[in-house]
Amino acid sequence: MQFFIILFPIFCIFVVGFIAQKALKFDVANLSKMSLYVLSPFLSFKTFYTHTLTTDYLFYIVYIFGLCFLLVSVVSIWSLIMRYSVKERCAMILSSCFMNNGNYGTPVLLVFFGTIGFDLGVIMMVLQQFVMSTVGIYYAAKGSARSDIVSQKDVINKVIRMPVAYGAFLGIIFQLCHIPLSKSIMTSIGMIGDSSIVIIMIILGMQLAKIRIKQIDYPKLSFSLLTRMVISPLVACCLVYFMPISPVYKQVLIVLAAMPSAANTTLMSVQFDTHPELVSSATLVSTLLSLITLPTVLWLVGAPVPF
Numbered sequence: 001m002q003f004f005i006i007l008f009p010i011f012c013i014f015v016v017g018f019i020a021q022k023a024l025k026f027d028v029a030n031l032s033k034m035s036l037y038v039l040s041p042f043l044s045f046k047t048f049y050t051h052t053l054t055t056d057y058l059f060y061i062v063y064i065f066g067l068c069f070l071l072v073s074v075v076s077i078w079s080l081i082m083r084y085s086v087k088e089r090c091a092m093i094l095s096s097c098f099m100n101n102g103n104y105g106t107p108v109l110l111v112f113f114g115t116i117g118f119d120l121g122v123i124m125m126v127l128q129q130f131v132m133s134t135v136g137i138y139y140a141a142k143g144s145a146r147s148d149i150v151s152q153k154d155v156i157n158k159v160i161r162m163p164v165a166y167g168a169f170l171g172i173i174f175q176l177c178h179i180p181l182s183k184s185i186m187t188s189i190g191m192i193g194d195s196s197i198v199i200i201m202i203i204l205g206m207q208l209a210k211i212r213i214k215q216i217d218y219p220k221l222s223f224s225l226l227t228r229m230v231i232s233p234l235v236a237c238c239l240v241y242f243m244p245i246s247p248v249y250k251q252v253l254i255v256l257a258a259m260p261s262a263a264n265t266t267l268m269s270v271q272f273d274t275h276p277e278l279v280s281s282a283t284l285v286s287t288l289l290s291l292i293t294l295p296t297v298l299w300l301v302g303a304p305v306p307f
Contacts (some may be wrong), residue, residue: 004295007111010111013198014208017202019203028105029082030204035196036163036197039194040163041164043194045170046171047122051119060120064127068131072139075224076233086142087275090142090275091278092220092223093144094265094274096223097228098128098136098262099232099259100263101125101251101256102200103201104201104259105259106121107197107201108259108294110197112303112304123168126164132262139274207283210283229290233257233297239253255298258290260287260289
C-alpha cells in the first residue's frame with residue numbers, strides 16, 4: 001500500500017495531462033516534438049557528461065537488445081501456436097516488447113532510487129529510443145497494411161535523426177575530452193533538461209487521452225499485457241543475474257522492464273496501420289494496470305521506500 005501511495009502522485013500528473021487534452025485539445029504532436037527535439041537532448045547530455053563512463057555501458061546495451069529480442073521470440077512463438085497473421089504478430093510485438101522507460105520510468109526511478117537510479121534511467125531511455133527507432137519501426141512497417149512500407153534507408157534516417165542520441169553522444173565526447181563547462185552553463189543545461197521530466201509525463205497523459213479503443217481483441221490484448229507486465233520483468237531477472245553490475249542497478253533494470261507499453265508504439269501503429277486499436281488499448285490498459293503491478297515489482301526487488 002505504501003508503494004501505491006508514493007506512485008499515486010506520479011500517476012496524478014498523467015491524469016492532469018489527460019484532462020487537459022480532453023478539455024483544451026492541445027496539439028500533442030508538436031508538444032511531443034518539443035520534448036523530444038528540445039528538452040530531452042539536454043537531459044541526456046547532462047547525464048552522459050556527468051556520469052563516468054564504465055564497462056557497464058556495454059552490459060546495458062547487451063541487456064536492452066537481449067530483453068527486446070527475447071520478448072519478440074516469446075510473442076512470435078505464441079503467434080505461431082495460435083496461427084496469428086503477420087500483421088497481428090507485429091502488432092502484439094509493438095504492444096508488449098517496448099516499455100515506457102522515458103516519461104514513466106525515469107520519474108519513478110527518481111522517486112525510489114534517487115539520482116543513481118534516475119541517471120541509469122536516462123541512459124536506458126536513450127538506448128530504448130534507439131531500439132524502438134530500429135526494431136520497433138521494422139515490425140511496425142512489416143505489419144503495415146499500407147503499400148508504401150518504409151525501406152531500410154528510411155529506418156536508418158529515423159535513427160540518424162534521433163536528437164536524444166546526439167545529446168548523449170556530445171555528453172560522452174565532452175567527458176572523454178575533459179571539456180570543462182562553467183557552473184552557469186551547467187545550471188542552464190540542467191534547468192532545460194530537468195523540465196522535460198514533468199512535461200513528458202503530462203504529454204503521456206495527453207497521448208492516452210487521444211487513444212480510441214473501438215473493438216478490443218481480448219485474447220491478443222491479454223497475452224500482450226501478460227508479456228509486458230509479467231514475462232518482461234521475469235526475463236529481466238534472468239538477464240541481470242549474469243551481469244556483473246551493482247545490485248542497485250540490477251533492481252533498476254528489473255523495475256524498468258516492468259513498465260507499461262511505450263506510448264510511442266501507438267504512434268507507430270497508427271502511422272503504419274499495424275492494428276492501432278490493439279496497440280493503443282495495450283498502452284492504455286497497461287498504464288492503468290501499472291498502479292497495481294509496479295508497486296508489486298518494486299516491493300519484490302526490495303526498492304527503497306522514500307520518506
